[in-house]
Amino acid sequence: MILALHDFWSAKGCLILQPYDMRMGAGTFHPATTLRALGPEPWNAAFVQPCRRPTDGRYGENPNRLQHYYQYQVILKPSPPQIQEWYLDSLRTIGIDPLKHDIRFVEDDWESPTLGAWGLGWEVWCDGMEVTQFTYFQQMGGFDCKPVAGELTYGLERLAMYIQGVDNVYDLAFNTQGVSYGDVFLENERQMSTWNFEVADTDALFDLFRKASAECKLCLEKGLPIPAYEQAIEASHIFNLLQARGVISVQERASYMAQVRDLARGSCEAYMAKYSDQWAAAYPEWAA
């Protein structure tokens, strides 16, 4: 399935990238999405990104909710006029026939307070299941997207469940020799859920959060937006872990989110600052 998507999007002019080697809550955090959504230069890329959402852990008990799963990300900047048609073609490519399955574009405005980003779009439903998040980025890191990028985020496990016709994610066939998704990941889900919810050392996590935050600021001082952004990703994930451990109160939550947002925004700002002269020279209408 991943190979089919790679072929498809590569033919549409996308660079095929590899996953970013950090823990993150969504493919959108990948610098190839977040940072590259900034600025006027065209950017088309596709990649798989493993995602971790500690609070979504269900100890392996839920048929489709996981604390660790895979997203397939496509970013197309500027958003091409045929983006919906291309997307539907990509579904056909991986074996989803929209005359057999009910495909729907249901309003879902996307907002990431921690990235200072928002966009309008849909969650794409396949027979009632959200299989893709489809977003036209309007702002990133607090900056207007000029031009707007279209982002497609496929939920790979969910799509695979449709294609294979299984009810439970752990029953997915990982290969043709009888290895299931559960064989690979079920124990991982159990142990990680236990760690996320019950075990993780919260003092150490609070400490890590502070350190990532300080490191990010150090990088920003040194004019290094990319390593700064990595620390923002790190802080965001640590925050998610603290949430799962239930040690952040409602009031504190807003404050932590604001801190993460400031780190992400600061990184985007530094990134913009670093390239804006170059962009303005090459794209006068961007600077206008």
Add this chain to the structure above:
Amino acid sequence: MTDFLLELRSEEIPARMQAGARADLERLFREQMKAAGVEHGAITVWSTPRRLALIAKAMPQQTEAVSEEAKGPPEGAPDQAIDGFCKKNGVTRDQLEVRDVKGRATYFAVKNIPGRDVKDVLAEAIPAIVRAFPWPKSMRWGEASISTESLRWVRPLSGIVAILGEELVGCEVGGVASGYATLGHRFHHSGEITIGGADDYAEKLRACHVIVDHEERQDMVRAQAQDAASAAGLELVADEGLVIENAGLTEWPVPLLGRFDESYLDVPPEVIQLTARTNQKYFVCNDANGALANAFVCTANIAAEDPAVIVDGNRKVLAARLSDARFFWEVDQKTTLAEHAKKLERITFHEKLGTVADKVQRVAKLARWLAEEGVVPGADADMTEMAALLCKADLVTEMVGEFPELQGLMGGYYARAEGLPDAVSDAIRDHYKPVGQGDDVPTAPVTVGVSLADKLDTLRSFFAIDEKPTGSKDPFALRRAALAVIRLVTANNLRMAVADGDLLDFFADRLKVQQKEAGVRHDLIDAVFALGGEDDLVRLLARVKALQSFMDSEDGSNLLAGYKRAANILKKEGYEGTDRIARTGEEDPLALVDDPDVGSIVAERGKSVSYDREPAEQALVDALAQAEPAANAAIAGEDFGAAMAALATLRAPIDAFFDDVTVNDADPAKRSARLALLANFVAAVHKVADFSRIEG
């Protein structure tokens, strides 16, 4: 006369925005046509997820030619004035006409504005409508979005069809040019469809699996969902919001019934319905006994060869959702509500009012007091306090975190599951009630106690920190809370002083609004409120009710006429006493003997006067002597009907008095005594209500 068709195609428009968009499209079109002087016939607007359409009947081909003329200066006026007139009207001097105005030759500027092709008017109007469209949220897209000035639309605008009669209205906006071509159903029809005009638009689309009329789609969803349920021996739980939403999500709606695993019915039915509705937009069904069945109805957007595939997919999604709900249901029950309630210490209620835990403590204290003092008859103090202490605990449960609208309800379920008394569980479940106008008002004593305490605490607390509603701003929903208190108090006949000061005035305002909506005459409410100082809403409303039925009677309307006549005479004669009596609102205004004006009334009140009273005058004096104490006694006993009846006895004497007695007698003693008598009459009537506020 020809019909005009406009279709604005876009990527999927959110269902919830479509009704507003239809109204906006019609309004903007009317505005544009009006401004251009284009008459038109009936307008129809339709929407689907992918298009907004408008058909205007009976459009002219051309607008009427208009001739405008302006009168200028007379011939021989200074050049400066004539040139200025020409400039203002955009004409040259040799184009001016000279006409005779009352014997003076006067310049006229005549401008003939020729009729325009309506096609041209439309070609300008369409881009203007698109640019002015007030979407609740709009976006930029594509290459043009390198500038933030690029066109905004709800989602990318992808096509425009604009046909007047059979002719194309050529226009372009945001890089999208108009044409005859549109698209059919996203999956059932590939390629473009050529539209001939307004006449064949809907039918051509229908042939390509698009029902463009949203109402027709709503009818299909409603009827076919019911049919699907009936066919399975079930009854659909009607939900008009879901009908509209599903019609807004589909161009070719196909409701399909599916089943979910019966074991999920362990989860409370409200949770299942909410999960199905909110997350999946499914209808649910009841079985023959009216209990929730393990069935759902989803609405597909395609006529699939094998609908079972779609149903099965939807079933899996619902199962996963219900599995999650069951997870929350089970996890929440591992902790008692009392334990959950401790976490409320972490939630701020308001920065100046402390945490939710602080609020809960205040509510519990007040609720206990309401029970102990007998304000809420039959409420057990311990149970009321316990329910109050636990009523907010579900706010920190997983289930309410996921579905905030289940607050209260889940607390009730969890309380019952813990084995708490039914009265306590019910109170936790229902303590937010009454929420809206149509909502039931609790009557169970423990519930009433908790609900009342919760709302009174909210009102008192926010008034104490001066956070009162102003104008349209009511961020803490205090108006709703006050209305809920009014309904709780009146429905349950609770005798208490609800408030004082500003808060009492606030209650008075809400009560007026509420009573007006209930059809009580506003002047009667005003007449009772004008007495002032009443903080017992039950007593106040009893008085209003008695007054209303009195005023509906002949005695009432005649007495009012007599009252008005008396008040007018007093006013005309500059008699000060009445106003003071009305204003003070004291039980017995005549006790204020230190007041010189009132003192004179007291002096006149005695039985003896220095002259012989006329019979009608004496009759009124006697009637007052009977009626006033009787009315006072009835008011003290809160028998307002009897108070009105006592006043009714004054009707005949006051009528006779006006017929037979001259107030403005030449004898100052008679005049003064008779004015005082009228003042006494007015004062007696005021014991019941301020009749000067009553209309009629």
